[in-house]
Amino acid sequence: MSIRVMLVDDQVLLRTGFRMVLAAQPDMDVVAEAGDGVEALEVLRSTAVDVVLMDVRMPKLDGVETTRRICSQPDAPKVLILTTFDLDEYAFSGLKAGASGFMLKDVPPAELLGAIRSVHSGDAVVAPSTTRRLLDRFSPMLPSTGKDPEHKELGRLTDREREVMMLVAQGLSNGEIAARLVLSEATVKTHVGRILTKLGLRDRVQVVVLAYETGLVRAGGGAAG
């Protein structure tokens, strides 16, 4: 029996791309799709699915949280998270949420198909090539490039810190963030400072870069709104 796959991504055309690739496989069927986390959960209530291909960044409910809710249910399908980038940030919270693996969206189709089969058969897949490539790509953005033996708390951000990071990533100043969250600017500075050290970044500019590369914020997503 074929692997029943569900696609969850807010980009219609990207879904179409995946669907086409999967449809060409004799052992796979795309049985459902959703454009956001809420929709995904709804669909899952009435559809039997083996593997969910889940985008991290989505409107309404992000991939990590959606994954958490899916995996908290009995007889849950496997979840393979897709991202344009990666970070311990997501890796940790995503896997903790119950995901079976991580893949870059731009992996070669063959690798993606392999990952789906692996996940379906119960293996965890955190593409080694993925991780390696990401670190390579990312290192120039780090302050102490190369000499980072224990990269400490990289990614273990607090909820509050992540909240602040979102606003930093949208181009807001500390003052604006303080106003937005009804806080003292001093507090915001504390949070921002911790975010920088935890993520190993130099300044808020690099936070923005990271946020986009990560998928925390996505182009066209809504710096406005």
Added chain:
Amino acid sequence: MSIRVMLVDDQVLLRTGFRMVLAAQPDMDVVAEAGDGVEALEVLRSTAVDVVLMDVRMPKLDGVETTRRICSQPDAPKVLILTTFDLDEYAFSGLKAGASGFMLKDVPPAELLGAIRSVHSGDAVVAPSTTRRLLDRFSPMLPSTGKDPEHKELGRLTDREREVMMLVAQGLSNGEIAARLVLSEATVKTHVGRILTKLGLRDRVQVVVLAYETGLVRAGGGAAG
């Protein structure tokens, strides 16, 4: 006879998505694809194409420049530029380069198909919905939101300024940019300053946001590389 379409985009899966949508049309054929500008120009030397769907942001040779070269040749195909965002920046240089139209990548398929047919029949397409939506989405990032009667030189950046902007968008400091371009830091500051006033932004942080929203820089594209 069908409209012969060529897809130029560095995202394989996105190409696949477009291909599938177009393949379903009785009057369209995807006769060629390319992952970057250089490849596109090569392929075009040996393939007859009516309409080129061109991504703006690509490795090696960006969409605007590629468009320019395509359109400078005799008997050139029509070019429809696809972007995740928009700006007078691109609109001007793109149309000046010879493009027949602009579309957001996330337009409904029906609209995209219509645009292709329009362009093929000789019409210029700058989706009105596109422009409107973009301005709406972008306004909150501007300093003087709402009261911007003549938004001055928005987008009319110099080549050098655009070059600097790229580096700013990758998270580099003025000093790093100066080193990279073999310039005085004072010069870099001058350029950055002009970029900010021209684009109506407050600081380099917003430059990064804009760059990603514009497609000037793309997530996963290579802040490193």
Added chain:
DNA sequence: CCAAGGATCGACCCCACGGTTGATCCCTGG
């Protein structure tokens, strides 16, 4: 040849930012 615009640089000022230290309050778990 001269005007205009771009690129390059310097000096100056001000402030937002980031680093550091330390403090209070609250909640949770042992």
Added chain:
DNA sequence: CCAGGGATCAACCGTGGGGTCGATCCTTGG
């Protein structure tokens, strides 16, 4: 009950970034 972590805030300080003015050099176009 107390230790620990998170959230909140304050004061201080050095620096990078942005604003402003001005200067030189070069290319382009009329």
